[in-house]
Amino acid sequence: MVCLVNTSSRLWRGRHGDPETKNGCERRLATPDSETAPEAPPPGSSQQTQAPQGVVQHPPFGAMTGIMLHGKLVTTENVADNWKVWKQMWSNYMVITQLEMKPPAYKVALFLHCIGVDALKIFNGFQFDSADDKNDLRKIIQKFDEFTIGELNETFERYTFNSRNQQEKESIDAYVTALRTLAKTCNLCDCMRDSIIRDRIVLGIQDHRTRKRLLQERSLTLAKCIDLCKSSDATNLQLKTISGAPNEDVPTVTQNLTIAKPPERPRAKVKSVQTADEIVAAYPEVFQRELGAIPGTVHLEVEQGATPVLAPPRRVPTSLQVKLRKELDRLQQLEVIAPIDEPTPWVSSLAVAVKKSRALRSCIDARPPNTAMKRERYRPPVLKNILPELSKAKVFSTVDLKSGYWHCVLSPESSVPTTFATLYGRYRWIRLPFGLSPSSEISQNHLTHALENLPVVRIADDILIYGTGEIDEEATANHDRSLRDLLQRCKDRGIVLNPDKMKLRMSENLLSMNTEESQESVSIGEFTSTMESADAVSQDSWGNLPDIEIPAVLKSLERNGVKFGGVPFISTTS
Secondary structure, eight states, rough: OOOOOOOGGHHHHHHHOOTTTSSOOOOOOOOOOOOOOOOOTTTOOOOTSSSOOTOOOOOOHHHHOOOOOOOOOSSSSSSHHHHHOOOOOOHHHHHHHTGGGOOOOHHHHHHHHHHOOOOOOOOOTTOOOOOGGGGGGHHHHHHHHHHHHOOOOOOHHHHHHOOOOOTTTTOOOHHHHHHHHHHHTTTTOOOHHHHHHHHHHHHOOHHHHHHHHTTTTOOOHHHEEEEEHHHHHHHHHHHHHHHHHHEEEEEEESSOOOOOOOOOOOOOOOOOOHHHHHHHHHHHHHHSSOHHHOEEEEEEBBBBTTTOOBBOOOOOOOOHHHHHHHHHHHHTTTTEEEEESSSOOBEOOEEEOOEETTTTEEEEEHHHHTTTTTTOOOOOOOOHHHGGGTTTTEEEEEESSSGGGGGGGGOOHHHGGGGEEEOOOTESSSOOOOTTHHHHHHHHHHHHHHHTTSEEEEEEEEEEEEEEEESHHHHHHHHHHHHHHHHHHHHTTTBOGGGGOEEEESSOOOOOOOOOOOOOOOOHHHHHHHHHHHTSSHHHHHHSSSSSSSSHHHHHHHTTTBBBTTBBBBBOOO
């Protein structure tokens, strides 16, 4: 049954028969006596719905079919998408109402009536090649295409199509619909459209296990590809239901957790999509450069009125002098240090140590300038605030900054107080040196700002990446996304990582807490057992400590020969 407007009451009588006519199809013709039309009856009159003598009234064309075109073209926002939808509605309306059978002028008039006032104003501004084009509906629709969509750039449209990946929590049906919509503007031939959409689905879906399954199919059609993706989504949802609610227990510091680098032992690992070598090759700017630089400069402030100290160069063993000269040349070539000839108020000594690799580690003995240096008082992450983030994590990776302090570039005026003396002349640091009292806080602060809003844990030079999820596959996918985001951020911010210290997709959480100055690490297990034996504090009170700076005090006591319960407090790992 169709619904008609009020003006179509006569049409009903014409179709179904009028008692006053023989067959209901006769029209009332004008009589010779009716030269003028009668006056219109007043509104609400019973005569208003009757046709005047001698006038043939035709109801609107939409009323004759019982179908009206709903909605005008909205031109205020997103006009391109609005026009595409309205144009599709108009095409359907033309088919349903058989509008192609009508004269061109009638079609144009009805089109401009239905499209709305705002779009009519746009039409009035169109320039046509000839007056006849104004009565050609195809030309008018083409003009609206050019106005709303513009001239299509096939290369860019295909780039947009090929860049479209499945969004997080986006269903496969929504993803396929988006790809079909984008494909319409790519000028693809009909014989290749389905196969190209199929390939985009394989490359763009989130679940790598489903991608692997699709690649194993030899004769993969678009319909089969969509069916397999739907089946995989349904299976994952069922697995989540079967696995039940996640464990919400949050471990506390009182447990025997390790935040050090323990001896290497076999670990259960989650299979990864990429190996460490593939990641290093994919991000050469992050792993293969010698030195990184975080944008911005560091400003060191010296207390006003502080008395400068001029320290003499330290003696270096003859066996290390050649190595020292080569190390100074290397640092100068990397623009970590620079020679200085002008007088400077502060001059520190250079301290040299030999690493395990027999290379030299050099830093300044900055005890005199440290008494005059202002600190940023940046508060590092507190362990008890980090652990809740990791309670539901299942997959972990760790990366280490390469020469973390040297990522911070000193301003020219801040470089002068870092001057140090050697056997081969005086040098000043261009990058943030080891040994200064504010160096650790400055480095951690700059790294935190460079990696802000990333789901990673930053402690000193170490960065922990973790993945959470109800099942291992979901946790691995979450971890891989976080790892890619971190590597891209490092690439954008000039951060260089050490490929030799990268550990990928471990099933255990290791928080390395190395310090540049001492190269010592703290094991919570050793700490709690030592404190219990000394009856100093209990595990409960250790869990409530506001920070973890107390071990530094106990380290200095141990260096002076103080023991707690006969057990050394700190274990050195080098």
